[in-house]
Amino acid sequence: DAKTTQPTSMDCAEGRAANLPCNHSTISGNEYVYWYRQIHSQGPQYIIHGLKNNETNEMASLIITEDRKSSTLILPHATLRDTAVYYCIGRDSGAGSYQLTFGKGTKLSVIP
């Protein structure tokens, strides 16, 4: 699985868009980029994933660069409840590859 690099922490004003970057320069062609978040020591929660196209769901948008070496998770209107640690994970799409390798993630603080 690709090694990912994320900033240790970020702040975002409530109501503004939160843009969380992730570098995955060693990602292979069949590896997806997954995003999870962990709110205050609860179990991690799936947010979104993508391969090479941009993706959007009810929680967030995922923008992946054309060379797939980096991506950005966008929370369009951050609320206080979005304060959490966000994990960017590279995961192989091949058979038998179900494991998630968590790094330290980015601690996002949404400021009132």
Place this chain on the structure above:
Amino acid sequence: NAGVTQTPKFQVLKTGQSMTLQCAQDMNHEYMSWYRQDPGMGLRLIHYSVGAGITDQGEVPNGYNVSRSTTEDFPLRLLSAAPSQTSVYFCASSYLSGTEAFFGQGTRLTVV
């Protein structure tokens, strides 16, 4: 539909004691796994299973045993607790062909 249920939520053990952390899911997921999370760290994979009767080691398996006799349950056994096993333990499940992993709320274990 309860999702992934972990019991107990909190536990204090004395060094050398044994215990079993319980994990159950009601989503008929084939894949189940156990992680531990130490303060300020990401999650590390202990053991995982791709179906009843099939288990394998993750990144940090020493001191832990698992078995998978049913699709629903995946207990984690601590054979002889040590202070180094003080941690928060998370159980997760997913479909083998799925993309989203569901996590339990965690068991906070302290070994004194």
